Amino acid sequence: MEMNFQISSNHLDIESCNEWLRSASDGGVVLFVGNVRSANRGKEVSHLEFEAYEEMVVKELEKWGRYIQERFGVHKVLLHHRIEKVEIGETAVIAGIAAPHRKEAFEACSFLLEKLKTEIPIWKKEVYNDGHHWISATP
């Protein structure tokens, strides 16, 4: 089981993620790339700002990485996430799974993204010209 987690303010590199996931034993690699879109909830978005509780992010990702490996039988789990300011069109997150076959790779990647949205202490602030909104924080 190999895991590769990074929280960084630097640009994310899809090709290096793909290379890390590649191996002779895994026929299926699923990569999810999340880019910043220009509008949400009917408002024009200026940019996003992400904040993370980095020490806890690492522990949570290691815990869920082990769980995903056991539940889905996949070999590699990757998550790279930006923090701080991310501009429209830039990549905010890359999630990747390598597995012998595609079915478990897709399922594991989807599960990892669900946990990112609910369990991993990272927060997204949408910034507009006239204010900001913390996503998922309030009704």
Next chain:
Amino acid sequence: MIITIKSFGIAAEICGSRTLKMEVPNDCSVEHLKELLANRYPALSELLSYRIAVNHVYELDAFLLKELDEVAIIPPASGG
């Protein structure tokens, strides 16, 4: 005892700081801490939810805090 509490995202905005000091009883439970926080920062109750992490692990209401624990207010996650 006095504990140090980290806060993040919208919780840091509500509390006005990323690091708080709060006096709590010895063996204060997470549940009691949430009551104390709600008194001091009523706007926390307007969040969809929030959890308390202790030493980087989510803890339930019955968990008892110790003075040197790293306590954090975790508003709803929204990565991705």
